[in-house]
Amino acid sequence: MRSAVMADRWVFGYGSLMWRPGFEWAERHTAILQGRRRAFCIYSVHHRGTPERPGLVLGLTPGGSVRGIAYRVTTELWPEVRAYLREREQPTETYVEAEVRVRLGSGEKVSCLTFLSDTRHPQWAGNLSPEAQARLIAGARGLSGRNIDYLTDLVSHLRQEGIDDRSLAALLSRVEALEPDESPVLSDGMSEGENRL
Numbered sequence: 001m002r003s004a005v006m007a008d009r010w011v012f013g014y015g016s017l018m019w020r021p022g023f024e025w026a027e028r029h030t031a032i033l034q035g036r037r038r039a040f041c042i043y044s045v046h047h048r049g050t051p052e053r054p055g056l057v058l059g060l061t062p063g064g065s066v067r068g069i070a071y072r073v074t075t076e077l078w079p080e081v082r083a084y085l086r087e088r089e090q091p092t093e094t095y096v097e098a099e100v101r102v103r104l105g106s107g108e109k110v111s112c113l114t115f116l117s118d119t120r121h122p123q124w125a126g127n128l129s130p131e132a133q134a135r136l137i138a139g140a141r142g143l144s145g146r147n148i149d150y151l152t153d154l155v156s157h158l159r160q161e162g163i164d165d166r167s168l169a170a171l172l173s174r175v176e177a178l179e180p181d182e183s184p185v186l187s188d189g190m191s192e193g194e195n196r197l
Contacts, residue, residue: 055140
């Protein structure tokens, strides 16, 4: 039995894969990857933006460390899971598949498939200032919805996992201040929820 488990594969998620993996897994553990950090460093022209109005999505940039989730996937399901991840994570090939070593919460180290930012890709945004990130995220929308919703989900789910990322919380506040008001306008010209007194 243990030899079968040792032959299984692992996937490391640091963004939406943490709360919405979309594949069947055998085990789920918190994990830390050293030498990379979570950052909004990829222009999104598909899921959270368009070529005319790009948004930003997460990537892993060099430096620091990142806490995420490691999933163990059985060998039987691995080909299906890998194909799913390639389709999900690579619509514009902005990431590079990589095997990385992570430390599980138990202290055990495992090799995981993850997707690193391709710094040579045209959608690589690099190390943008928080102000520039906020301007790009505010108002951006793609096939998967509004860019601010992606950021809001990220901050919320990280908190649920016990990860208090203050820089992302501050970025969300900046974006909220810039985000266009999308409240429905009623026939009297007032927005829904607007005080009528």
